Amino acid sequence: MPDPVESRSPSNQPIDASALFHAAADLAANYLSQSADPKNPVTQNPPPSAIHQRVPLKLDGPATSVEDLLAQAKDLLEFSVRTTSPNFSNQLFSGFDPVAIVGEWLSAVMNAxxxxxxxxxxxxxxxxxxxxxxxxxxxxxxxxxxxxxxxxxxxxxxxxxxxxxxxxxxxxxxxxxxxxxxxxxxxxxxxxxxxxxxxxxxxxxxxxxxxxxxxxxxxxxxxxxxxxxxxxxxxxxxxxxxxxxxxxxxxxxxxxxxxxxxxxxxxxxxxxxxxxxxxxxxxxxxxxxxxxxxxxxxxxxxxxxxxxxxxxxxxxxxxxxxxxxxxxxxxxxxxxxxxxxxxxxxxxxxxxxxxVDALKVWLAWKARGDAGMAAIVDRKFELASTMRRLVNERDRFELLADPDDVGGGCNTCFVYHAPSLDDLPADQRRKALDASTHVLRERVRLRGRVLTNYAPVYGVRAFRHVSANDRATEAELALILDEIEAVGESLDLAPLAGPQTLPVP
Ligand SMILES: Cc1ncc(COP(=O)(O)O)c(C=O)c1O
CATH class of the missing domain: 3.40.640.10 (Type I PLP-dependent aspartate aminotransferase-like (Major domain))
Structure with missing residues (x-):
């Protein structure tokens, strides 16, 4: 058995580093496995007050025990956006690699x-x-x-x-x-x-x-x-x-x-x-x-x-x-x-x-080999093509660009034409369509099941889905469209063509 690694907190409480690391590893593994489950929400959209209420953020108090620290760290994880979830397509990164995470930890351990x-x-x-x-x-x-x-x-x-x-x-x-x-x-x-x-x-x-x-x-x-x-x-x-x-x-x-x-x-x-x-x-x-x-x-x-x-x-x-x-x-x-x-x-x-940023890359590359690295890339391009097929299959969705026409790409930019916009004249419909992306996206975001972003595309705000998570399946891609549809069918978005705006809850 190696000697127990012990250090002292400022209040001189002994801290068993090994026990702490094991507990933190369990916490991390549980968090990642929950995030990998597409049934769990991607985000709780916590207002600042909710975080302040649950976690004592102020730093001017007395020393905190290791048990309490871990409990507070757990709360902070709960309030964080689950960027590793297969339903997270908001940024260009998602998913996780356990070997690379170990590389990140070891980099901190050596602190070179x-x-x-x-x-x-x-x-x-x-x-x-x-x-x-x-x-x-x-x-x-x-x-x-x-x-x-x-x-x-x-x-x-x-x-x-x-x-x-x-x-x-x-x-x-x-x-x-x-x-x-x-x-x-x-x-x-x-x-x-x-x-x-x-x-x-x-x-x-x-x-x-x-x-x-x-x-x-x-x-x-x-x-x-x-x-x-x-x-x-x-x-x-x-x-x-x-x-x-x-x-x-x-x-x-x-x-x-x-x-x-x-x-x-x-x-x-x-x-x-x-x-x-x-x-x-x-x-x-x-x-x-x-x-x-x-x-x-x-x-x-x-x-x-x-x-x-x-x-x-x-x-x-x-x-x-x-x-x-x-x-x-x-x-x-x-x-x-x-x-x-x-x-x-x-x-x-x-x-x-x-x-040190190279260690996690080196470890992950070693663990996967060249073929494993290539497989992630191929999978993401494939998922993006699937997403575009799903968009094309639904009448009310319109694909704004198809990277597959020019060799592929991992983003899918599209708009959703809500039924409530059908009777608007063309010029007003465009204005309402632009604003509706924002309203729909905000409402979908607040439901918390999926998180996907929007961006200006050819002068209108459009959904920008990133095929960022290689663990996603067609079911998760479809869920994004289902969510937009569910919200879009339930709202009267026609007022967005006029001067008044629709409240974003
Ligand atoms: C094409 C491109 N270049 C550069 C960057 C900047 O990278 P970072 O966010 O790591 O600074 C981004 C970020 O999204 C990007 O999409």
Whole structure:
């Protein structure tokens, strides 16, 4: 028997860490198994008062016993949205992987910081291997990269590198009179615009390139916008193509875009935060044809591959560029006489201390093997096609985009035409349809059985269902439509065409 691990709380109560961990593991396993049962509600929609009433949130009291802490943690779990439920399709992630959760826990146990090899030797090599494996999936024999706190930060780092390439003296001299511009689809994630703002590019620093009816960037429009920017005295710096856009799950045509970026001498970044996992699937990697020609890639394993947040990486084909952008030679930490400094990653990142995110990915990948990873991707694309079939089968539902016409995608955007809107004239019906998505979605959300989001699509608010949970079945997909129908049939939504609004309870 190992020695019992004991520590002392501030009030000097002994805490048996082993007993605590076992109790917490039971709590977690029960929670996850309840969440996996589609009969359980996804959310209780608790108002803040309900949480305050049940859980003593204030931190200025006396010490709390371990039993009470666990009871309070259980309550907090109960009040949380069950994002691992097969009825959760609200965000781009759902489901869970027990091995990856263990990886997350073990990362906390070792509490390494990913800046120097000295303090994170094993994790530095684990991260290197995961990055190299992701790079190989993109067809890059050699690449560098890091795990970052989310896809947004990975996109920011890509834009930092693009700026460095376009303005090699930027670190020493700033941008001077240069007015660099990023080109990206109007459907790209808002983190691209935010990266531009952080980098001081201003509002003129991002050009939204028009897309086709499937939400994919139009290469002809891109070429036109670049020429226009040059004519206006701007400095084209980078193109951000999206692989798996947030609303449509659209894949921009990388090959055609690379033809343009190579001709124009621009950095090509692919934001595959959501969709780059398609690279692991034999049948779906075609969606990213041309990826081997990109300069950098954002890829969040936590979105499509069911490991806990966050597991986002920035990958770059030009080794040394991350270091060039971010190093400021902090000798106190990165000792120039260290024999292992080539393995230190701290001067490649924006942060100083950096958590271990690669371990959970490495463990999950090992446990599943390549085939298991690919199977999750394939299953999600398959479920999304099923969802679209179900939408098409019901008269009152209208599919607004069908990614299967262009190789597939995991989101389904649709509207529901409530019977009460039938007699409205066409212009009023559109207005009411737009508002009805919001009202229906809120009422469905408050029923708590399913959670699916909505977004603007072609000028109307539409349901955006994400095929995020590989454990979902056709029954759960149908339940979402049943819920919308049940609420939609019971409400008079016609007043939404007029000035008055329908109360959202
Ligand atoms: C296409 C795309 N890129 C980037 C991001 C940002 O990722 P994160 O939320 O991890 O910052 C998202 C998030 O949904 C996304 O959909």
């Amino acid at each position: 910081s990913m800046y120097t090899y000295e303090v994170a030797p094993a994790m530095t090599l684990v991260e290197r291997e995961v990055i190299a494996r992701m790079g190989r999936a993109a067809g890059w024999d050699a690449c560098e990269g890091l795990f970052t706190p989310g896809g947004s930060l990975a996109n920011l780092m890509a834009m930092l590198m693009a700026r460095q390439r376009a303005l090699p003296t930027v670190k020493a001299n700033g941008m001077g009179d240069a007015r660099p511009v990023i080109f990206t689809s109007a459907e790209s994630h808002y983190s691209v615009a935010r990266a531009a703002a952080i980098l001081g590019l201003g509002a003129q620093g991002v050009v939204d390139v028009p897309h086709d009816r499937h939400g994919r960037m139009r290469p002809d429009a891109l070429a036109h916008e670049i020429a226009q920017a040059r004519a206006n005295g701007l400095l084209p710096m980078a193109v951000v193509a999206t692989s798996g856009s947030t609303v449509f799950s659209a894949y921009d045509p990388i090959e055609a875009i690379a033809d343009i970026t190579e001709r124009e001498g621009l950095w090509l970044h692919v934001d595959g935060a959501y969709g780059a996992s398609a690279l692991l699937s034999e049948t779906r990697r075609e969606l990213m044809r041309g990826i081997e020609r990109a300069d950098s890639l954002t890829w969040c394993i936590h979105k499509m591959l069911t490991v806990p947040l966050s597991a986002s990486a920035i990958l770059v084909r030009d080794p040394g560029l991350l270091h060039k952008c971010n190093a400021v030679h902090a000798e106190y930490l990165y000792h120039s006489d260290s024999e292992e400094q080539d393995l230190d990653t701290g001067e490649m990142s924006i942060q100083c201390g950096r958590r």
